[in-house]
Amino acid sequence: xxxxxxxxxxxxxxxxxxxxxxxxxxxxxxxxxxxxxxxxxxxxxxxxxxxxxxxxxxxxxxxxxxxxxxxxxxxxxxxxxxxxxxxxxxxxxxxxxxxxxxxxxxxxxxxxxxxxxxxxxxxxxxxxxxxxxxxxxxxxxxxxxxxxxxxxxxxxxxxxxxxxxxxxxxxxxxxxxxxxxxxxxxxxxxxxxxxxxxxxxxxxxxxxxxxxxxxxxxxxxxxxxxxxxxxxxxxxxxxxxxxxxxxxx
Ligand code: ADP
Numbered sequence: 649x650x651x652x653x654x655x656x657x658x659x660x661x662x663x664x665x666x667x668x669x670x671x672x673x674x675x676x677x678x679x680x681x682x683x684x685x686x687x688x689x690x691x692x693x694x695x696x697x698x699x700x701x702x703x704x705x706x707x708x709x710x711x712x713x714x715x716x717x718x719x720x721x722x723x724x725x726x727x728x729x730x731x732x733x734x735x736x737x738x739x740x741x742x743x744x745x746x747x748x749x750x751x752x753x754x755x756x757x758x759x760x761x762x763x764x765x766x767x768x769x770x771x772x773x774x775x776x777x778x779x780x781x782x783x784x785x786x787x788x789x790x791x792x793x794x795x796x797x798x799x800x801x802x803x804x805x806x807x808x809x810x811x812x813x814x815x816x817x818x819x820x821x822x823x824x825x826x827x828x829x830x831x832x833x834x835x836x837x838x839x840x841x842x843x844x845x846x847x848x849x850x851x852x853x854x855x856x857x858x859x860x861x862x863x864x865x866x867x868x869x870x871x872x873x874x875x876x877x878x879x880x881x882x883x884x885x886x887x888x889x890x891x892x893x894x895x896x897x
Contacts, residue, residue, distance in 0.1 A: 650676045650699070650815050650847045655708035657694055657871075668694050669871040671708070676847045676864060678713075678814070681838045683858040684851045686868035692851040695868070696817050699849065701726050712815055727754045730808030730846070732818040732837070736800040740793030744783065744803045747792050748774045751807035777806040781836060798829035802836065809840055816841050818850035822857070830854075834861045858882075 655672045658665035669691045676682045686692050697703040699710055701722040710717040712725050730751070738747045746764050753761055760766070766774070778788055781802040787795065792803055801821060808816055818837065822830035834850075838861055841848045852858055858865050858879070865882045867875040875882060 649678055649711075649713060650849065651709075651711040652695075652699070653709045653711070655695070655698060655710065656706050657691075657698060657703065658706055667871060669698075672868070672871070672873055673708075674866050674873065674876050676849060678847050679842055679845045680863045681841060681848045681850065681861065682864040682866060683862035684849060684866045684868060685853065685855060685858050686851070687853060689870075690868040691871040692868055693819055696731075696819050696849065696851060699815070700729055700731060700817055727811070728814040730811055730813035730816045732801070732804050732808050732816070732821045732850075734820040734823045736792075736797075736804045738792040738800055738803060738807075741791060743789050744778060744792050744795065745771065745774050745788040747803055748777060748807050748810060751810040754811075774806075774810065777810050778803070780840065781806045782832075796829075797825050798833060801825065801829075801833050805833070805837055805840065809844055809846070812844055813846050816844075816846045816848045816850075818848065820851055820853070822852070830857065831860070 652672060652674050655669055656667065657669040658667045672695060674682070684692050684695070694703065698705050699717075701717060704719065712728060715721065715725065717725055739750070749756070749764070749766055749770065752770070775785065775788055779785070783799060783802055787799065792800055795803065821837065822833050825833060834857060837848065837850065859882070862879045864877065865875065865879050866873060
């Protein structure tokens with residue numbers, strides 16, 4: 649379970665601190681797919697960075713399966729998390745298989761990652777993952793920069809899941825994809841995360857995709873949680889309008 653309790657965060661600027669998140673709380677169970685909706689600047693990326701330990705909270709607590717995230721256990725908890733980004737964040741000159749193995753870096757001796765020496769067993773596991781996310785065996789040895797956006801995101805999802813994370817974080821994973829590919833990627837993400845019993849927190853700005861794929865929705869607006877609950881309880885028109893209006897501005 650991912651538990652966020654009364655989390656606040658401000659960025660320090662020249663003219664003083666700017667509050668970006670205010671008393672944000674939410675709980676997401678194992679296997680649950682939670683979509684975090686919010687217009688640009690709502691604080692979604694900041695919250696994901698706090699959960700993944702890239703930033704420290706000012707106030708409040710983040711817990712992964714009952715363990716409070718602290719400066720000292722940050723690296724250990726990071727190993728239990730996977731991350732999917734809007735721009736895939738693959739190393740374009742490396743093959744899909746080598747990119748996939750980067751997900752295993754915390755468990756692989758450094759010399760092996762430098763020389764990209766993977767055991768037969770590791771290669772087999774990586775190929776199985778590529779197959780699982782819908783890629784052909786021939787994609788394994790292709791440079792990831794030569795793949796389409798949808799294929800690159802499939803590699804990135806496999807890279808996040810090969811480490812069997814307890815928590816999977818996705819920051820606008822379909823923002824640079826066309827609508828058809830976006831649906832295929834979200835469907836895959838939900839399916840494979842369920843198989844791994846991972847808790848998913850995925851930020852999106854399209855309410856219609858949230859309605860289609862989420863088990864749970866959290867709506868952030870100017871750093872404040874406006875709604876948090878099962879998708880069936882969501883759908884308040886004012887919130888929907890707030891999102892669509894803000895996005896088109
Ligand atoms: P979202 O992901 O919902 O678009 P962000 O978390 O990226 O929102 O940003 C929330 C607010 O924090 C925005 O107003 C943004 O300009 C500001 N912000 C983000 N990162 C920084 C930073 N490193 N320093 C100062 N302000 C930042």
